[in-house]
Amino acid sequence: MIRPLLLELAASGHRLPIGADLVLHEEPQPDLARLDPLRLGQVIERAARRYRTPLAFPLMDLRLEKADLLSAFDVSADAVDSFHFRAAPGEDAIARVTHQDERPFPPGSAAQQGALRYIATQTDLVPVGMAIGPFSLMTRLLEDPITPLAIAASGASEDEDASVRLASATLRMALATVLRSVRAQTRAGARAVILCEPAVSVTYLSPRMMARAPQVLEQFVLDPLRRVRDQIAAAGADLILHDCGQLSTDLVQKLSSELHPAMLSLGSGRRLWEDAAVVPRDTVLYGNLPTRQFYSDAAMPEEEVRRLTRELMDRMQATGHPVILGSECDVLHVPDAAETIRRKVEIMLEA
Numbered sequence: 001m002i003r004p005l006l007l008e009l010a011a012s013g014h015r016l017p018i019g020a021d022l023v024l025h026e027e028p029q030p031d032l033a034r035l036d037p038l039r040l041g042q043v044i045e046r047a048a049r050r051y052r053t054p055l056a057f058p059l060m061d062l063r064l065e066k067a068d069l070l071s072a073f074d075v076s077a078d079a080v081d082s083f084h085f086r087a088a089p090g091e092d093a094i095a096r097v098t099h100q101d102e103r104p105f106p107p108g109s110a111a112q113q114g115a116l117r118y119i120a121t122q123t124d125l126v127p128v129g130m131a132i133g134p135f136s137l138m139t140r141l142l143e144d145p146i147t148p149l150a151i152a153a154s155g156a157s158e159d160e161d162a163s164v165r166l167a168s169a170t171l172r173m174a175l176a177t178v179l180r181s182v183r184a185q186t187r188a189g190a191r192a193v194i195l196c197e198p199a200v201s202v203t204y205l206s207p208r209m210m211a212r213a214p215q216v217l218e219q220f221v222l223d224p225l226r227r228v229r230d231q232i233a234a235a236g237a238d239l240i241l242h243d244c245g246q247l248s249t250d251l252v253q254k255l256s257s258e259l260h261p262a263m264l265s266l267g268s269g270r271r272l273w274e275d276a277a278v279v280p281r282d283t284v285l286y287g288n289l290p291t292r293q294f295y296s297d298a299a300m301p302e303e304e305v306r307r308l309t310r311e312l313m314d315r316m317q318a319t320g321h322p323v324i325l326g327s328e329c330d331v332l333h334v335p336d337a338a339e340t341i342r343r344k345v346e347i348m349l350e351a
Contacts, residue, residue, distance in 0.1 A: 001238045002126055002192050003262040005054070006284045010322035013313070015349050016053040017291065017327040018060055022342060023047040025333035034059065035107045037114020041122070044115055048125050051349065056125040058112065060330035062132040062196055066140050067106045069177040072096040077106070084143040087162070088169040098176040101183075109181065113188040120189025128240070129190035131181045133197035134224035137174035139204065142167060149204055149220065153213035167220070175224045179231055186235035192262065193232050194240040197225070200255070201245025210250065222258050229259055238262035240286075244329045253278035268292075268328035272312065276321035284322045288312075291327040294344040295337035305344045309351040 024043050027033040034040055040059070048056045067080045073096065075083050105113070112130070119127040132140075139145040148167035158165040182193055200221055210217055229239045241259060244267030256264055256279040264283050266275065268290035279285060289308055293300035309325065316323040331345060 001233075001236060001262070003238050003282065005126065006238075006263050006324065007282065007322055009054075010284045010324050014053065015325040016051045016055060016057070017345050017348065018057050018330040019051060019327070019345060020044050020047040020057060020059045021330055021332050022338070022345070023050065024059065025338065030333075034061070035111045037111045038118060040111050041115035041118025044119060045123050045125060051345075054124075054126050055128055056119045056123070057128050057194070058115065058130045060130055060194075060196065061108065061112070062136070062198075064106070064109045064112060065132050065137055065174075065177050065181050068109050068181065069097055069137070069141070069173055071106050072100065072103065083141075085141055085166060085170055086143070088158075088166040089173075094169060094173055097173040101180055105184065109184070113184050116185055116188035116190050126191050127189045129182065129185035129188075129193040129237075131178055131185070131193060131195055131228075133195050133200070134171060134175040134178050134228065135204075135221045136197050136199035137178060138167065138171045138220070139199040141170040141174065145199070146204060149216060150209070152219070153209045153216045155213075171220060171224065175227065178224075178228055182228060182231055183235070186232065186237050190235075190237055192238040192240050194242050194265070195225070195228060195232075196242045197221075197255075198243060198245045200243055200247075200251065202248055202251070203246060205251065207248050207250065210248075217254065222254070225255075225259055229261075240265065242286075242329075243267070249275070249278060256280060256283055263324070265326075266328075271315075272323060273315035273319050273321075276316070276319040276323075279321070281321065284324055285316070286324050286326050288328045289325070289348055291331045291341075291345070291348075292329065294331065294341045295334040297340065300344065302344060302347055305347045306351040309348050 023046050024030045044056050116127045119125050148163040151161050152164050158168040232239050239261040240263040241261040242265040252275050263286050265286040266288050268288045272285045
């Protein structure tokens with residue numbers, strides 16, 4: 001487990017972005033490199049060396065688990081992003097996902113696992129896995145995820161409402177798929193897994209809904225996340241929870257207290273120095289500079305990057321809460337702005 005290392009890094013003032021995508025796009029054929037276990041592993045290693053960190057943060061590709069799940073239904077790779085379930089699959093269909101753990105992984109997932117093996121066996125870096133969370137995967141399997149949650153909050157069960165039944169069935173498949181992904185990644189050597197739940201937000205789970213029907217958060221978010229966390233822990237690894245969605249303080253408190261991640265990564269909309277009051281003292285906070293704006297000098301000039309970096313570090317130092325300064329999400333390559341983004345990442349690391 002790497003919680004002690006994360007706390008040590010935080011105490012030393014460590015900084016790093018989730019920046020493998022920037023390095024990937026320095027490859028002559030990045031789309032091929034992301035599917036090649038060795039080349040992908042080398043990209044992740046180069047990113048860690050460049051950013052002077054022992055943590056080998058991977059690509060944040062949240063499409064992989066959906067592609068794996070839908071491979072059980074013979075959905076072609078080019079149809080994965082747009083595919084949604086229209087009705088709840090029957091038990092036999094669900095079993096294709098929940099009871100067939102040995103089926104081959106799609107190429108993207110296989111490359112991810114191979115890259116982890118490379119980091120674990122060929123470098124001195126800490127291998128870190130990545131997966132989408134069950135709730136966020138469920139929302140990507142439904143054309144309208146909001147309606148079933150609202151109906152469930154009104155008290156309807158899956159036996160009483162077809163949309164709730166659909167959401168419950170897809171959540172079962174999503175959880176099984178995430179568990180399968182995490183299991184494969186820890187077997188490949190991951191010592192921590194970044195679990196990404198951007199859909200756990202007030203967009204889907206409004207404060208009013210949570211006050212009226214807290215069982216919805218428990219059923220659709222917390223219980224599945226606990227099961228993933230427990231599997232990660234059973235493999236001797238740590239949970240890093242990432243949620244760049246729009247969050248209420250209540251959601252931040254519930255996620256951090258119920259799951260007790262080794263590190264909690266939040267979007268730039270949160271004030272980490274305020275969230276420190278509701279997060280366990282041994283959970284490192286990560287983030288959360290607005291790196292999505294780094295491509296634009298108009299939206300985010302260099303001097304503003306310096307100012308935000310110093311403000312965050314100063315305010316977090318005043319709280320005494322451990323923090324690793326970094327990006328609000330993965331720092332994506334933007335054509336024609338790559339050098340601008342890289343320059344601002346370096347400012348973030350040095351200011």
